[in-house]
Amino acid sequence: MRYVSTRGQSPAVPASTTILNGLAPDGGLYVPESLPALDLTALQGLSYRARAEKILSLFLTDFPAADLHDCVESAYTAEKFGGQDPAPLHALSGDRHLLELWHGPTCAFKDMALQILPHLLAKSLKIQGETRRAVILVATSGDTGKAALEGFCNAPGTAILVFYPGDGVSEIQKRQMITQRGENVGVCGIQGNFDDAQTGVKALFSDPAVQKKMEKAHAFLSSANSINFGRLVPQIVYYVHAYLTLVEQGRIALGDPIRVCVPTGNFGNILAAFMAARMGLPIERFVCASNENDVLTEFIQTGRYNRVRPFHTTISPSMDILISSNLERLLWYLTDQNTTRVAAWMKQLKETGEYRITGAPFSLLSGLFEAASLNEEETAAAIRKTEETDHTVIDPHTAVAVGALEKVAPADCPTVIASTASPFKFTRAVLSALGEQGSEDPFEELSLLEKKAGKAPRSLSELKSLPVRFPQVVGKTEMESVLESFVQK
Ligand SMILES: *Cc1c(COP(=O)(O)O)cnc(C)c1O
Numbered sequence: 001m002r003y004v005s006t007r008g009q010s011p012a013v014p015a016s017t018t019i020l021n022g023l024a025p026d027g028g029l030y031v032p033e034s035l036p037a038l039d040l041t042a043l044q045g046l047s048y049r050a051r052a053e054k055i056l057s058l059f060l061t062d063f064p065a066a067d068l069h070d071c072v073e074s075a076y077t078a079e080k081f082g083g084q085d086p087a088p089l090h091a092l093s094g095d096r097h098l099l100e101l102w103h104g105p106t107c108a109f110k111d112m113a114l115q116i117l118p119h120l121l122a123k124s125l126k127i128q129g130e131t132r133r134a135v136i137l138v139a140t141s142g143d144t145g146k147a148a149l150e151g152f153c154n155a156p157g158t159a160i161l162v163f164y165p166g167d168g169v170s171e172i173q174k175r176q177m178i179t180q181r182g183e184n185v186g187v188c189g190i191q192g193n194f195d196d197a198q199t200g201v202k203a204l205f206s207d208p209a210v211q212k213k214m215e216k217a218h219a220f221l222s223s224a225n226s227i228n229f230g231r232l233v234p235q236i237v238y239y240v241h242a243y244l245t246l247v248e249q250g251r252i253a254l255g256d257p258i259r260v261c262v263p264t265g266n267f268g269n270i271l272a273a274f275m276a277a278r279m280g281l282p283i284e285r286f287v288c289a290s291n292e293n294d295v296l297t298e299f300i301q302t303g304r305y306n307r308v309r310p311f312h313t314t315i316s317p318s319m320d321i322l323i324s325s326n327l328e329r330l331l332w333y334l335t336d337q338n339t340t341r342v343a344a345w346m347k348q349l350k351e352t353g354e355y356r357i358t359g360a361p362f363s364l365l366s367g368l369f370e371a372a373s374l375n376e377e378e379t380a381a382a383i384r385k386t387e388e389t390d391h392t393v394i395d396p397h398t399a400v401a402v403g404a405l406e407k408v409a410p411a412d413c414p415t416v417i418a419s420t421a422s423p424f425k426f427t428r429a430v431l432s433a434l435g436e437q438g439s440e441d442p443f444e445e446l447s448l449l450e451k452k453a454g455k456a457p458r459s460l461s462e463l464k465s466l467p468v469r470f471p472q473v474v475g476k477t478e479m480e481s482v483l484e485s486f487v488q489k
Contacts, residue, residue, distance in 0.1 A: 001061040003030040003229065006332040007346065008339025014062040016124035019117075019230040020134070022223045028343070029328050030229045032059060038280040040254060044244060048086050049076050051244070052116075052237045059233045060120070067123045075116035075234075080105055082457075087112065087238040089245050090419070092390045096405070097251075098398065098419040099242045106176065107422035107457050108318070109269065110147035112238060113231040118155035120230045121222070125157045133219040135487060136160040139201040141194040142173040143318050143421070145187075146180075148224045153182030159219075161186040161486050163197045166473045171442040172425060172460060179466035186486045189473035200479045210480060217487040226268040227325050235272030236279070242416050243281055251414055257284035259411045262418045263401040264288050264296055265319040267326035269418055274330065274368075284413060286369045289404035291316045294373035296324055301371055303362040305345075306354040315376060315429035316396040318421070323349075334361040372407035374400050380433035387434060393453035395421040396429050424449060424456045 002012040007028030013021075018030040036058035043051050053072045060068060076086045082103045090098040104111025121134060136158060138148050145162040152160040164177055166189040177187045190197045204210050205221055214220055224231075239260065246252045260283055262270040270288055277283040290297050292312040299305045307322040314320055331342045334357070348355040357365070374382065379396050382403035386394050394402060398419040405415060423430045427445035431438045434452060439445050443464045446456045474482060 001036070001059060002033050004033055005029065006031055006328050006339060007343040009343075014127075015060040015229070016062050016127040019120055019124045019228065020128060020130065020222065022225070022228045027346075028339075029227050029326070029332075031329055031332055032229075035275060035278050038240065038276070040240075040244070040280065043240060044247070044254070047084070048237070048241055049073065051241055052076065052234065055237050055240060056233055062127055063120075063123055067126075071116055071119035071123060074119055080115060081111075087241055089242060089249075089416075090392065092386070092392065092402075092417075095251075095414045096402075097242070097246065097414060097416050098392070098394070099238060099416050100419045101238060102395075102420065102422045102425075104147075105150045105459055106143070106146045107425050107460060108143040108147060109418065109420040110143050111150070113226075113234045114144075114147040114151035114224065116151075116234050117224060117228070117230050118152045118158060122155055122157050124230075131218070132215075133217075134158045134222040135214065135219045135483075136224050137201055137204060137221050137483070138162045138224060139194070139197040140164050140169075140177075141317060141320070142169045143425075144225065146173065146176040149177060149180045149182070149185055149187070152224070153180065153185055155184070158222075159184040159186070159487070160224075161188070161483060163188055163190050163201060163479060163482075165189070165194045165197050166191050167193065170426075170428075172427070172463065175442070175463045175466075176460075178468050178470045179463060180469065186482075187470035187472075188479075188482050190479065191473060191475050196476050200476055204480060204483060207480070210483065213484055214487065219487050226266045232268060232272050232275070232326075235269060236276045239273045239276040239283070239416070240281055243283075246414060246416075255282060257282045257413045259283070259285045259287065259413055259415045260418070261287035261289060261401045261405050261415055263316065263319060263397040263404075263420055264290060265321040265324065267296070267324040267330065269420070271326045271329055273418075274333070278333070285411060287401070287404055287408055287415075288369055288371040289401040290371065290373040291319050291379065291400050292373065292375055293320050293322060295322055296327070297371040297373040299327075299371075300365060300369045303357045303365070304354065305349065305356070307349065308353040314396075315379060315426065316400050318397060319400065330365075331357070331361070334364050370408040372404035374403045374407075378403050380429070383430060383433035384435070387452070393423045393430065393434070393449070394419065395423040395426050396433075397421050399433075422457055422460075423453055424460050 005024035101109035
């Protein structure tokens, strides 16, 4: 299997190269030349890990089978994911099924991909004969930074440096990062917001002086953000797993349709569901759920993508996004792989802030996708209602998906809802939605929520007693020197 760019101006490369490169050289995103077919019958009765191994082997064809086996076995352990099934289903009323993707070490769905990506990257270094150290540079608004740190912690051949906005992340998210264990990790706060951190990291990537210093240290910069195809493949696995779990539970027969509903930001999670469907998984419809940052809702309803709009900070911060990078891959599929059109739209987006799709690609989109967005009150109401009617406490991101379902046409098949974070990661918003008093102390809030939602994940409650390893907060101009001293260690 070879990988090509959505913009058509980069040579086809094997999977290991796409994982090391992240972005294609022409600025496009890597996509597999064709999609392999799923053999659902052969995947029945298998464990999550065995399913992951089979599905990964369809895409990562330049990886030796034994390597893939190692990667999967090291990533999805019962210890890291709190049990044998890393992605269990939790039934709600009305034939709705929460696919719980937050049982990993950092309590958000990013773990599903970021626990295995470092292993895939380490094997890719080996396959490509790359002896330099890969230095993963991350700017984070919260969830990605911690998930990447946990994933890359002590991964051979790699080091990871995370910059977070000093005044942008929640207290729990900050504690998660500054107490990170591991020999190859670094964490640093930036005086500024997420944009400042992101802009600073992008500048480091394109600075020739930085490149030189990296070469001197026998290292190169790499990224772990969600445009890396190595993050998408592991996400296909859990949709297949959810479908086969419904079959095993006797809720559907093999071949029956289901619907999926996904709280969406960068469009990675829902794109994985779309790819699974193209490979033969019977997903009949996709519901794309957004918060007040409703750029995708408008796009799916009208064909017009317009990022020129106010940015809202919401209680579902991981979906506060105006440019959904992975949508570019969907456009490539919708246009039947028309790289010229995709490149032209992306150019328009960059230059004017908008583009519009019409004709056959738009018909295809409307036939498969529905979209709805929720404001803050509606999100809180969805948390409250789910607790009242189903005795289940959900986080604000999952709540956006649950609420979106009430705004679209009902389906006569089961709906799988991607549940993307533990409610304990967003205690303040969840307590407030449930009409409970919060507290100044984040750990006190964990205990308050335990009264409603059962035991808090240990990885969050133990933060209180972990030593702070990375107290450093620097000005924006000091990021380069932080990186320099980091690689010299
Ligand atoms: C990242 C994230 C999302 C959005 O996922 P995308 O793949 O970017 O669409 C939703 N919920 C949570 C909790 C997240 O961390």
